Amino acid sequence: MSQGGLPARLAVLNAKGGTGKTTLAVQLAAGLARRGSTALGDLDPQGSATQWCRSGWLPVCGGEQAWGVRAQHVVWDCPPSVQHPAAQRALREADAVLVPVLPSPLDLWASWQLVEAIRAEQSRRPTLRAWLVVNQLEPGSALSAAMHEALREFELPALRAVVRRRAIYRTAALQGVSVYDLGSRAAAAVAEIEAVIEEMQT
Ligand SMILES: Nc1ncnc2c1ncn2[C@@H]1O[C@H](COP(=O)(O)OP(=O)(O)O)[C@@H](O)[C@H]1O
Ligand SMILES: [Mg+2]
Known part of the structure; x- marks a missing residue:
């Protein structure tokens, strides 16, 4: 799927570490x-997403297996x-970044x-959608x-939805779960992850 709708293949990408790629990849996957x-x-040799999901609540694959996965x-x-x-x-290979x-x-x-690389790919493949998303905004x-x-x-649009800095994201990582599993204390985090997902399909 490439024009509107939820992405079938979503790449969470940044040239830097520590911006929240793994955090957002795991939480967005939980929402999807x-x-x-x-x-x-x-795809990160550090394997932090694999570690996060080690209890098996979300299927994770690394290496070559990460490419041919059969899932919506x-x-x-x-x-x-x-x-x-x-x-x-x-x-x-992504249809959204x-x-x-x-x-x-x-x-x-x-x-x-990175933005230049994405723009270059978009000029080859205009159906590729891409956004910046602000993460760790101070409450x-x-x-x-x-x-x-x-x-x-x-030259990339920023999502209106932003993700705030919340201790609950670290708690989720420590416990190896998603914010969807943490009940009412994670409600605000769930709401902002949902807002990111909803905005990606408009
Ligand atoms: N929205 C957030 N609120 C609080 N802590 C966050 C948030 N996003 C990321 N972090 C923390 O910041 C650190 C870096 O995040 P991480 O997802 O590992 O980034 P990356 O994968 O880009 O290196 C981790 O300790 C993570 O728990
Ligand atoms: Mg990471």
Whole structure:
């Protein structure tokens, strides 16, 4: 599926580590799994998504197996480099790309090379959809004017939905579960993950 609708193959990609690729890949896969069969492709040699899902609540595959998975939705957690062959392949094969960025213009500017690579792929393959998504926004704070400006400078749209910095995401990682499994204390986190999923299909 490529025009509208939920992505069948979603790559979560950024040239940097620590922006929330694994966190968002796992949580989005958990949300997509409530809508249809979903698998997580762990393309990062660090294997943190595999570790996160070790209890088996979400099918995870790594290496070559990450590519031919039979599921309605596959989410690829990519290594933190545009040059990495797995990241390049994910970019070529995805029908949507999500780039988590921290809410600081400095971090965003570090992503320009990746944005160029995505734009180049989009010019070859116009059906490829791609967005930036702000992750780890401080609770209670709004995006700074400088960040709004920096987001506008980029040739990729930013989702209106943002993901806040919440201890519950770390709790979920520690417990090896998703925020959907953590009851009412995770309701706000679930709501923002749902908002990201809903906005991707508009
Ligand atoms: N929205 C968030 N709220 C709180 N902590 C977060 C959030 N997103 C990521 N983190 C934490 O930040 C660190 C880096 O996130 P991670 O998903 O591992 O990034 P990446 O996969 O891009 O390296 C981890 O410790 C993770 O638990
Ligand atoms: Mg990671």
